[in-house]
Amino acid sequence: MVEYQFMRIDxxxxxxxxxxxxxxxxxARDPKKLAEYRANLGIESEDGHADxxxxxxxxxxxxxxxxxxxxxxxxxxxxxxxxxxxVNYVVRNLDGMLEQARKNGVKVEKIEDYDYDRFxxxxxxxxxxxxxxxxxxxx
Numbered sequence: 001m002v003e004y005q006f007m008r009i010d011x012x013x014x015x016x017x018x019x020x021x022x023x024x025x026x027x028a029r030d031p032k033k034l035a036e037y038r039a040n041l042g043i044e045s046e047d048g049h050a051d052x053x054x055x056x057x058x059x060x061x062x063x064x065x066x067x068x069x070x071x072x073x074x075x076x077x078x079x080x081x082x083x084x085x086x087v088n089y090v091v092r093n094l095d096g097m098l099e100q101a102r103k104n105g106v107k108v109e110k111i112e113d114y115d116y117d118r119f120x121x122x123x124x125x126x127x128x129x130x131x132x133x134x135x136x137x138x139x
Contacts, residue, residue, distance in 0.1 A: 016097040019056060022133040023067035023088030027078060031070045043068060062137060064090060079109070079121070079129030086129050094118050094134035 028034050037043040043050050048070035055063055067088070071077060078086045091097045098108050101122055109121040109129070118134040 016091060016093055016100050018089040019092060020054065020064060020090035021066050021087065022064070022090040023069065023086075023131065025067075025078065025086045025088070025131075026070050027073050027075065027082070027084050028070050029073045031072065034070050045070075062135070064135065079123060079127075081123075081127040081129070083128050086131060088131040088133055090133050090135065092134065094120055094132060097132060098122070 026034070031048050034048070038045065045068065050068045052066040052068065053063055054066065094111075098111070098120055102108060105125065107123045109123060111118070111120045113119075115136075117136055120132045122130050122132065124130060
């Protein structure tokens with residue numbers, strides 16, 4: 001039997017943290033071949049894109065979504081290192097998260113504000129691009 005120990009989060013610590021997964025983006029040489037995700041995993045996608053709805057536990061009126069999407073192999077969207085995938089993390093306070101990341105030596109590539117959400121792209125210390133998203137309507 002496997003036993004797990006769970007770490008208690010110190011609520012007095014004001015560290016910013018991820019509250020959900022906003023997207024999973026996959027790079028593919030031939031996106032049409034990845035119909036296997038539908039056949040094997042039941043992911044119903046349209047043009048290589050699917051949405052999964054979820055609700056943050058303390059945002060009673062907010063429905064969020066996790067985007068699952070396939071990109072052409074040559075896309076620059078994943079950053080200069082060209083990894084096979086990129087994850088979008090949902091955060092409550094994008095500015096606070098970016099300040100925290102900068103203090104820890106993480107490169108902030110760019111920030112974009114839209115009428116629906118705010119986004120930022122950072123590069124971790126191994127060169128992987130990460131997308132961060134702050135929903136504009138929270139709860």
